Amino acid sequence: MARSKLDSIRERLNISRLAIQQSWLTICCWMAIAVAGLFAFSSLKYALFPDITFPVVIVNATAPLETALDSETELTIPLEEELQSLDDLRKMVSSTSAGRTVINLRFRVGTSLADSTAAVEQVMIEADLPADTETEVTPLNLNEATTVSYALSSDSLALEDLAALADREIIPPLEDIPGVLRVDLLGTGTQAETDDSADSFLADLENPPTLIRFGRDEALALQVAKQGDANTLEVVDRVETEIQQLQAELPEVQLIQAATQADYIRAATQATIDSLLGAILIAVLVIFGFLRSWRATLITALAIPLSLLGTVTPSSISSTRWPSSP
Template sequence: MRLNVSAWSIRKPIPAVVAFAVLTILGLISFRTMSITRFPNIDIPIVQVLITQSGAAPSELESQVTKKVEDAVASVNGVWHIVSTVTDGSSSTIIQFTVGSVDIDRALNDVKDQIAKIRTDLPRTIDEPIISRVDIEGLPIVTYAASAPGLSVEQLSWFIDDTVARDLQSIHGVGGVDRFGGVDREIRVALDPEKLLALGVTAATVNEQVRADNVDLGGGRGELAGQEQAIRTLAGARKVEDLAALPIALPGGRRVRLDELATVTDGAAEPRTFTRLFDEPIVAFGVTRAKGASDVTVDALIEKRLAKISAAHPEVKFTKVDTQVDSEVGNYHSTMETLIEGALLAIVVVFIFLRDLRATLVTAVALPLSVIPSFWAMDAIGFSLNLVSLLAITLVTGILVDDAIVEIENIVRHMRMGKSAYRASLEAADEIGLAVIAISLSIAAIFSPVSFMGG
C-alpha cells in the first residue's frame, strides 16, 4: 500500500495541526535565541608562525629563521602550501592545510611541536614565536578609542591593558581585546660602557647572566606531610629594585650589583605605532568575539560594561570608531523584511489569479508554518543567522511559494469541477504531489554537494 502523506494529513488533520503547532513554537523560541553573526562558523585550515627580531635584516631572518621554520613545518601531516614573508625585524610563515585532511586544532598543535623542536636552533635574540590560527573570528567586531586629557600615553595604555581588557575579557562571548597605539611597559637596562671596560666585562656577558638568573623554573617534586608537592624555583625579579640588585659575576670571582654597571629604569618602550582621532592622540582597542557567540549580543554587553567603567573612571572617555555589528543588524532586518514582502506578494498573487479567499488564506497560513520551524532545525545543528543562512532561507522561500501556488491552483481547479473541498484536496494532492516533491528534491540534489564541503 502506497503511503500518501498528503492524503493522511487531510483525512486526519489533528495530528498534522498539532505537529506544526509544536514545530512553530519551537521555531519561534529558537529564532529568539539564535546568534546573529556576519559569517557562518568556518574552520579555515591555515596556521601562521610569526617571529620577530628587533633590528634584524630580511636576509639574516631568511637564513637564520624562515628557512628553518619552513623545513620544520613541511613535515606536518596535511600541509598543502607554505608562504613566507620576511621584512625588517619580522618573519611570517603561513601554512595552509588541505581542506578536510586534518583537524585544524591538531594541526596547530603539530606546528607548535615542530617549532618547539627547533627553538634551540633559532637565534637567542628573537622574541617568542607566535603560533596562531587564521580565522574569521580573529577580526574585531567593534573598535573603541580611549582618550583622557589628564593621563599620559603610558598611563592610558596601562589603563587599557590592566583595567579595560581584563574587564571586557570576563564577558561571556568575548574572544580577546587588542590594543592599537599607545606604548608598552619596558624595564630598561642602560649599560655604562666605561664601567664595563673598567671591570673587564662585556654587554653580552651581562645579558646572558640577567637572562639566566631572572627566570622562574620548575624544581621537580617533593613530599610534604605525606603529600606530593610541586617544587618551583622563583628567581624572577618582582620589582625593579630586585632587578637592580641582581649580582653580576666578574672575572676573578668578584661580583657587583647590576645597578653599579647600568641604570635600571621602569618606563615605556619606544612607540612603534600611534593612533589619532580628529587630530587628537588616542589609544584604541578592538574586541573580538569568541567562536559561536552572537555579535549583536556581545556588542550590547560591551557597551554596558564600558558604561560601568566610564562611571567608575570619568576621566576616561570611550568613543566607538568602527563596528561591523551595525551592518550585520542592517542585513538581518533587510532579509527579514524581504521575507515578509515576498510572502505578502505571494498571497496577493494567489488572490489575483485564483480569486478565491479560501485559497488565499491557505497560502497565508502555509508560508509561515513552513519557514518558522526551519529556525528550530538550524538552531539544533548549530547554525547562526548570518549572510549565508539568511540568503538560503530567502531562496528556499521562493521555492516554497512555487510549490504552494501549484498545489493550491490544482485544488481550486478540482473544486471548480464541482467537487467538494475535501475530495478536491485529496485528488489534487494525489495528482501532482509526486511531481512537486520531485521538483523540490531535484533542486536539493543540485545544492547537496555544497553540504559536503569541508571548512
C-alpha cells in the same frame, strides 16, 4: 489481489487524507512547529562569517639579525624546509624583514585546526634556529576577529596614564564578559630611543609602537575580540552595557564606539527579513490573482512562513551560525 492490497496501503499512508481527517491534530502540530520556530529564531547565532573552519596557522619567528638577507638565510629557509613536510599542507607564504619572519601556512579545508597547530608547534620545537630566536604559533580563526572597537581619550590624563588606567580599570571587566576572547589596547606608542642592544631590538619587533588618532586628537583604541563560537550580537550588547557602566564610574575618560560588526549584521539580517516578507507578499498576490480564492490564498500565506520556521528549529538545535551576507 496484490493490486488491491497496494491500493489499501497507499490509502492508509495518504498523508493528505490523514491530515484532513485529523484536522485538530494537524493544526496543533503546525502550531507547535510555529512556536518552536519562533523561539529558535530568537536564539540563532549571527556572525559576519559562516561557521566554516579554514585551517590557517601563522608562524612568527624573531631573532637578533640585522638584515633581511640574514633573516631569510637563518630563519625563513630553515623553517620552510621543516614546515613543507607537514601533512595536508596546501600552501605556504612567507614574509621576511630584518630580524623577523612570518610564515602563513594554509592547510586543506576540513583539516582540524587544532591538529594542524599541534603539528606546527612540534616542527618548531625540532627546528634548528639561531640562538635567542623566539617563535610564536598562532591558529587563525576568522570568527575570532574584532567585533567592536572603542576610542579611549581624556582631557586631563596623558596617554601613558590613560593606558595604565585602561589596563587596571577597563580591560579586566571587559575580559570577564562571557564570549569575549581578548581585549587589545592600541595607541600606546612612545618616543623611540636609541638602543642597539639585541633585547631592545626584539622588544620593538614583538611590540611595535602604535599611534591612534580619533578625529584630530591622540587617543587609545580598545579592540574587543569574541570567541569563535560566541554570538556576535550578544557579545556586542554585553560589552556596550559594561562600557556604559565604566563610563559612569570614570567621568574623566571618554569611551566612544568607533566601529562594530553588529551594525552591519543587524542591517543585513533586517534586509533578509524584509526580502522574505516581500517575497511572501508577492507570492500571495500572484496566487490570489490566478485562483481568485481567499481560502487557497490564506493556506499559501500560512504555509510559506511555517515552512521557513520549520527549517529554523534544526539550525538552532545544531547551533548553526547564520552568516550576515546581504
